[in-house]
Amino acid sequence: MKFDSVPSGVYPELVYPEYKSTVKRGPLQPLLRVDAALPVTENIATPPALLLPGDIDLTRPEGCDGEAIGERIVVTGRVTDEDGKPVRNSLVEVWQCNAAGRYRHKKDQHNAPLDPNFNGWGKMLTDDEGRYRFVTVKPGPYPWGNHHKAFRPAHIHFSLFGNVYAQRLVTQMYFPNDPLFDYDPIFQSVPDEAARQRLISRFSIEETMHEHLLGYEFDIVLRGRDATPMGL
Amino acid sequence: MNAPANAPVNKITTSQTIGPFSHEAWQWSVDLTANVETTAPTVTVRGVIYDGDGTPVNDAQLEAWNPHALEAEAQVAIPGFRRVPSGEAGGFEFRLSRPADAPADAPAAFVTIFARGLVKHQFTAVFLEDAPLSPILAQVPEARRGTLLARRQPDGSYRWDIRMQGDGETVFFDYT
Numbered sequence: 001m002k003f004d005s006v007p008s009g010v011y012p013e014l015v016y017p018e019y020k021s022t023v024k025r026g027p028l029q030p031l032l033r034v035d036a037a038l039p040v041t042e043n044i045a046t047p048p049a050l051l052l053p054g055d056i057d058l059t060r061p062e063g064c065d066g067e068a069i070g071e072r073i074v075v076t077g078r079v080t081d082e083d084g085k086p087v088r089n090s091l092v093e094v095w096q097c098n099a100a101g102r103y104r105h106k107k108d109q110h111n112a113p114l115d116p117n118f119n120g121w122g123k124m125l126t127d128d129e130g131r132y133r134f135v136t137v138k139p140g141p142y143p144w145g146n147h148h149k150a151f152r153p154a155h156i157h158f159s160l161f162g163n164v165y166a167q168r169l170v171t172q173m174y175f176p177n178d179p180l181f182d183y184d185p186i187f188q189s190v191p192d193e194a195a196r197q198r199l200i201s202r203f204s205i206e207e208t209m210h211e212h213l214l215g216y217e218f219d220i221v222l223r224g225r226d227a228t229p230m231g232l
Numbered sequence: 233m234n235a236p237a238n239a240p241v242n243k244i245t246t247s248q249t250i251g252p253f254s255h256e257a258w259q260w261s262v263d264l265t266a267n268v269e270t271t272a273p274t275v276t277v278r279g280v281i282y283d284g285d286g287t288p289v290n291d292a293q294l295e296a297w298n299p300h301a302l303e304a305e306a307q308v309a310i311p312g313f314r315r316v317p318s319g320e321a322g323g324f325e326f327r328l329s330r331p332a333d334a335p336a337d338a339p340a341a342f343v344t345i346f347a348r349g350l351v352k353h354q355f356t357a358v359f360l361e362d363a364p365l366s367p368i369l370a371q372v373p374e375a376r377r378g379t380l381l382a383r384r385q386p387d388g389s390y391r392w393d394i395r396m397q398g399d400g401e402t403v404f405f406d407y408t
Contacts, residue, residue, distance in 0.1 A: 012351035021349025024284040031406040038299045095257030103253040121257035166407040172248035195246045221242045
């Protein structure tokens, strides 16, 4: 595949002082464009055997008797490359806090309750159309120590492997009309307004299931174009 | 097959930080890629990841990938792949297959770095100091090549530190 340079402003700024942790962790040197065959032609292979039955329904984790508390939702979307070609058979990992805004993580000190029936992580492979789908509860906003009254907008973390190594992406999906967008330096670290908007999922009445759950759609475009048919 | 010249180019999804809370969610793959069985000789690469103040980064996640190890690790779940979190002192360690029939100048691994405060993952690669010059490393300005070289230790392992920022900043890649 070919990887064009990403236009300025589309990626977040690596050093963005409003998000304090970036100040000493963001590289200062420009990225070095390199020509290397394997990262743009080959990838990490993730066999379907890795997937477990509970991985696409976060509301009923393996080993738990009950159901997660919160607003039940389904999240689905298509993963494509820059040419619009589906990214098939590719690993997608998701993780999030629970409906009260608490992660099941040893370092999460937020004093919101853990839910015994919610872990908050799952994984899946995209199908022949590049589509993924999982059921979860809507994550809550939560405070973090970045600044006075800092709260993260509700979000779900995504990790994608793509079809070739250089397509790797870790990002966050947000929910429509969140009042915290304007105050969140992680969301605002992306200078380009349109690129920020592409991180916001759409409410979908089509995906909404009668008397069961609400639907959200979040399409993802990975870098890369001119994939060979063999590469898919 | 090339897309038609007039085809609309889709706008990419931008990156966001992995944040501080990925560890439990990623643990399945850390467990799965630790101590993998391989039919090839191995090299062990150890190091510490530092921020711009020289403070160890204790909550990073690192991925190492060696596409030449697929055959030697064919019996494991994700051949050629390792995922490790950095430790409390910023340390990390990969034991990697280095098959005899792989190109002698191949990197020990392609490495991807994720961390809280790192708003986009960073691609890099680690090369063994006693291997022939890789065509990838040859594209790195000579003055900065040392940041990608793992140094052989008396015990036969290799030492490679990652510096996210500042003096001796590791070279990070954008693939073409």
